[in-house]
Amino acid sequence: MSNNDSSILKYILKYCMQINETSAEFDNSKDRFDESATFRNAICLCLLQIGELVSVLSDDFKENNPNIQWREIKLLRNIVAHRYGQIDYDIIWDICFTDVPELIDFCNQKLEELSQ
Numbered sequence: 001m002s003n004n005d006s007s008i009l010k011y012i013l014k015y016c017m018q019i020n021e022t023s024a025e026f027d028n029s030k031d032r033f034d035e036s037a038t039f040r041n042a043i044c045l046c047l048l049q050i051g052e053l054v055s056v057l058s059d060d061f062k063e064n065n066p067n068i069q070w071r072e073i074k075l076l077r078n079i080v081a082h083r084y085g086q087i088d089y090d091i092i093w094d095i096c097f098t099d100v101p102e103l104i105d106f107c108n109q110k111l112e113e114l115s116q
Contacts (some may be wrong), residue, residue: 005061006114012053013107015046016100022046023096033093040089043096044080050103051077068106069099 022042026032033039054062054073062070076095079087 002058002061004056005058006111008053008057009107009110012050013104013111015049015053016104016107019043019046019096019100020104028097030093034089040092043092044087047092047095048077048080051075051080065106065110068103 022039023033026036026039033043051074054070054077057070062068
């Protein structure tokens with residue numbers, strides 16, 4: 001893994017943690033997510049940033065780590081950025097509690113490997 005990829009993973013991890021922190025501030029409540037544009041917007045901005053960061057990871061890194069759905073992460077970024085009125089917030093909610101924890105684990109593992 002290059003130093004650039006490592007740096008990018010740290011930023012991806014930062015945005016994942018912000019998703020968790022924002023969710024916790026709203027009591028991890030789906031009802032509050034559905035009711036609050038502020039909650040939804042904060043989560044979507046983090047997902048957009050993660051998608052941007054994924055696009056600058058090296059192709060080599062992404063090819064060597066096919067267990068992460070890099071293409072889908074980038075596509076989600078495009079949906080959030082360009083089709084904001086068409087976002088399925090149920091899917092966004094599921095991503096926060098299914099995919100984001102997996103991405104956190106992945107980033108932590110890769111960064112741990114680098115530090116050894």
